[in-house]
Amino acid sequence: MTIEQLYQHYIKNRLIATDTRNILEGSIFFALKGEKFNANTFAADALGAGASLAVVDEEKYATDDRFILVEDVLQTLQDLARHHRKQLHIPVIGITGTNGKTTTKELLFAVLSQHYKTFATKGNLNNHIGVPLSLLSIDDSVEVAVIEMGANHQGEIAFLSEIAAPTHGLITNVGKAHLEGFGSFEGVKKTKGELYDYLKSHAGVLFIQGDNEHLTEMERQRNIDKVVRYGFSQSNAIVGRLELANPFLKITWQRNEGPRYTVDTQLTGSYNAENILAAAAVGAFLGVTDDEINRGISGYAPTNNRSQITKTAHNTVIADYYNANASSMAAALDNIAFIEAPQKAIILGDMFEMGEESFAEHQKLVVMANSIPVQRTIFVGKAFAEHQHEAAEFYKTTEEARKALLDQPIKDSTILLKASRGMAFEKLMECL
Known part of the structure; x- marks a missing residue:
């Protein structure tokens, strides 16, 4: 079966499952493998639970025409997601960074949802499995998507960018994390910068914290054409100021010398001020009104033990x-x-x-x-x-x-x- 033929099955129900405990009627089950599991062994159970097809990569489990035998189940899932992404003609905002990417993703969702039907990565589905699953959760009603991309080794952001094909991108920051996989801080910058490389080669729009010396250096090295800057100095298109952090943040912000707004938030941590400004910058660029931006920011409350x-x-x-x-x-x-x-x-x-x-x-x-x-x-x-x-x-x-x-x-x-x-x-x- 070709990816196009598999895609025709997918668009009938648009339901993907990788866990037999979460099967919905008509799902396509992908029998993924890990170090300690082999879901090929559960493929028949998935069909019994209501899946319409089971994608497997071991011939002995493909016992009738409801099983789709492929060389590699994970690659097939990624190829299907890549094919689906090509059918989506909407802004897709790719987010990565050492810290704050999930909070920034949630803030973006809160702001953009005031104006658009918005999809954002659920939980931490931000890796080589999670990104394809996220993309395959986007239906025709979605007007803008926010895809979080995580990495713990070099080349991973480049790979995820090729699947997600972001039209817009944002690196929250770069810092010392996953150093076992990246090797050094320079390795972190190189890997996160793979998102900048993708935007450069595909004429994408970059949102950047213009006061962050590491990010601005990375951007200058690539000479990206379309850049929107946010930060705390007047040289940025979106300019903010942290007014209070005791413990909840109060910030002021304005765009292009326009009206200055003061927003009370439900966030703690002075480091979240720039994440708030990132959401304001993306919202403003995509046509969200100032009032809608303020409603989204003030209405967002963090969960999952993140600040x-x-x-x-x-x-x-x-x-x-x-x-x-x-x-x-x-x-x-x-x-x-x-x-x-x-x-x-x-x-x-x-x-x-x-x-x-x-x-x-x-x-x-x-x-x-x-x-x-x-x-x-x-x-x-x-x-x-x-x-x-x-x-x-x-x-x-x-x-x-x-x-x-x-x-x-x-x-x-x-x-x-x-x-x-x-x-x-x-x-x-x-x-x-």
């Missing part, structure tokens, strides 16, 4: 433990230092995938955190434990930290809770 403020019975917790890297950790510490509160505490957990720079980067954060005047500073994890310091508490595991917090509770404080997802810091919330 999410949670009021517990005893404290105010800045829950930011979905992910962590050196630059996002430093930004979170800057923010807690800036916030005015009678009592504050810092609880940091290990950063993963830092490669050879892990020791040095964890050490920098210990020094930085200990320089901030708070009532209590706690470090959790084996990487942080290598930097024991009498000015703070160190625990090798989250469970050890949980017991310590139960024995000596923190009360009436504003608490930063930040770690890589694998540290399972949600276990600490019950103690706070």
Whole structure:
């Protein structure tokens, strides 16, 4: 079966499944493989659950004409998504970056949805499987799409860009993350810059934080024709100012010397100011009115423990433990230092995938955190434990930290809770 023939099956129901627990009637099931699973073995179950076709790549499982035998199921899924993308004649905004890409994606969705039928990547479906699944979720009613693209090794953004074919693009920032895969900070810049390369070669529109020296250097190297700048200096097309961050952000913004607007947000973290301006810049360029932009920004509330403020019975917790890297950790510490509160505490957990720079980067954060005047500073994890310091508490595991917090509770404080997802810091919330 050709991709075009498979596509004709797809457009009958526009339902794709990769998990037999989520089969809807008429779905096409793709039997993906991983290190610890082989969904070919579940293909018959998928058909029994209501799938119309099962795409497999092992001949022994293709027992009748409801099974489509291909050389590689994942490649077929990607090819189908690439084919579907070619049928979509809408703006597609590609987003990547070390920090803030999911929040920026959600802000973009909130702003653009005020004016257009908008699709945005769900959750963290931003990799070589998630991007194709996201594209195949776009139907004919969608007027603009926002596709998040993540990467942990070089070449990945280039590959995802060829599938998503963004007409517009945005890199939130570049920082030290996934260094095991990228090799170095320069490797991060090279990989994220693959989005700029795609926009350059396809006459796309670039949105850029014009005050970010790394991003502007990357843009100058490529000499991209269509660039929209946002930031905090007057040289940008969208100019903003952070008015308050205590803990929720209040910002002012204006475009091209137009009216200046003040917006109260539900976001914490001064680092989110530029993400807000990015959403304003994209919205303004695509014809969203100023009032609609303001409604979208003020109405957005973060979820999934990304700079999410949670009021517990005893404290105010800045829950930011979905992910962590050196630059996002430093930004979170800057923010807690800036916030005015009678009592504050810092609880940091290990950063993963830092490669050879892990020791040095964890050490920098210990020094930085200990320089901030708070009532209590706690470090959790084996990487942080290598930097024991009498000015703070160190625990090798989250469970050890949980017991310590139960024995000596923190009360009436504003608490930063930040770690890589694998540290399972949600276990600490019950103690706070």
